[in-house]
Amino acid sequence: MPYSEKILEHYNNPRNVGSFDASDPNVGTGLVGAPECGDVMKLQIRVNPQTGIIEDAKFKTFGCGSAIASSSLATEWLKGKTLEEAAAIKNTEIVEELALPPVKVHCSVLAEDAIKAALKNYQEKQQAAEKASPCEPAAV
C-alpha cells in the first residue's frame, strides 16, 4: 500500500516524541488502544494553569506508520490550543491532512480518542485538586 508523503515525513521525523511526568498536576495523559489490537497511543498535554492553553504535547506510539504519523500530527496541532479548541479536533481532519487510506482511518480515530483521554485526565486532576485541601498537595 503506498503511503502519502506526509505520513512518511511524520514517520521519519516524528514531532514531540517523549513523555512528561504523569504526576505533574498540569499534565494530562491519555493512553488508548491495546497491544493485542496492534496499536497503543500515549498522548500527553501540558497546560499552563494561568492561561488554560496547551503549552506542550508529547506522544509515544506502538503501531503502524499511520498511527505514528497521526499521533505526531496530533501533538503538533495541540500546542497553543485552548482545551476547548483541542476537544474540537476531529479524526476526519487528521485523515484529510495525512491523506490516510480507508483501512487506516482507525489510526486517526485512535488519535482523536487519545486527545480526548488526555483532556479528560487533565480535567479530572484539576477537579481533584480543587476538592483537596489547599494545605495539602493535589492528588494525582
Added chain:
Amino acid sequence: MIKLPIYMDNNSTTRCDPRVVEAMLPYFTEKYGNAASRSHAYGWEAEAAVEEAREQIADILGASAKEIIFTSGATESNNLALKGVAGMYKKKGTHIITQATEHKAVLDTCKRLERDGFQVTYLPVDKYGQVHPDQVRDAITDKTILVSIMTANNEIGTLQPIQAIGKICKEKGVLFHTDAVQAVGKIPLDVEAMGIDLLSLTAHKIYGPKGIGALYVRKKDPRVRLEPQIDGGGHERGMRSGTLPVPLIVGFGKACTIAKVEMAEEVARTFALRERLREGIMSRLPETYLNGHPTERLPGNANISFAYVEGEGLMMGIKDVAVSSGSACTSASLEPSYVLRALGVGDELAHSSIRFGIGRFNTHEEVDYVVDLVVREVNRLREMSPLYEMVQQGLDLKKIEWAHH
C-alpha cells in the same frame, strides 16, 4: 554495491531464474504450437516440450511423468486435490482431516466442503507449528477419505512429519495429500518413500514463472481418481481441461531441474545466510523471538517477533527491504496471523512479527545490510513505543487494563 530495495520475501514468490527465462523464450515466438495439436509439427514440438517438462517435474518428486497434472498454480492444485477427492470418494466417506496452519487455499476449500456436507477435522499444532502423527492416527475414522497436511509452512517455515503421516495413511487406507509448495527444492521429496498420494507444487516459489503449478496424482497403489473441477477438452487425463501454457510449463520443468541439481549447495548457502541474519538480529536485540521450529524448518525462513514494536510500523522503517509481517495491519482483517495464533503466540507478538525469506539470489552483503537496518529501526521504534517505556518502568503489560477497540 547493494541494489535497493533488497528482496527478502522468497516465501511469497521468487525472481524467475534467468536460465528459466532463457528456456521459455523460444516457446513464445518460435515454438508456439498447441500441445494438443496432433496434426502438425508445431503441435508435436510443443507436446514434446511439455512431456520433457513433465519428466523434469516428476523427477524432483520421485514420481513418474504420467502422474503430473498441470494447473494454474498451487491454489488450483489444492482445490483440485480436495474437491476432486471429495467428489469422487463421497460414497466411501465424507470426513477429511487437515490442520490449523494450512494455507488458505486448503482451509477455505475445506470450509466450502463443510458447507457441502463434508466433515472436516482441523488438528491443532504445538508451539512450533507441528502436528504429531498420532493426532492424525487418532482422528481417522471409517468415514475418513483424505488427510491433507502441508510439508512446510509458508509463514513460519515449520516442517511437518510427512513421512510418518504418510505411513499412517497407508496403514489406514486413507488418501494423503500434501501442499509441498514451500518444500519443493528445499528438502528432498519422494512420493514413494513418504507415502504421498497427492502433492501440490508451483513454479513461482522455485524461481520459475507465475501462473503454472501441478498436482501429483498417484497412478498405482492406489490409483487416485479425481472429479475434475474444470470441464472441457479432456486434457491432463481428463482431470484438468484447458490448453497447456507451453512456455510456462517449459520454465517450470527447467526450474525443477535446476532446483534438484543445485539443492544441496543452495540449501547450505541459504541456511548459512538465514543463520547469519537470525543470529545477527537476535544477538543484538533483546526480546526478539523466533516463531516456528528452531531446527525443523525451511532453510531460508526466519520469522521473528520484535516485542514492543508493531510489524507494519517496522516494515515502513525498513522499506528498503521487501519482507512480510504477521501484523493485522498488512491485511484487510483486523486479526493478526492465524498461523502465529495457532502456535499460541500472543496477539501482541503476532503483531510484532516479520517474515524474512532468504533465497537463491540473496548475498551475505545484503544480509549484513538488513541486520544493521533492522537493529537500528527496532531501537528507534522502541524509543517511540509506550509499551517499551512501561516495561522499562517495571510495569507488567499484562496487568494493565487496556481500552480494547
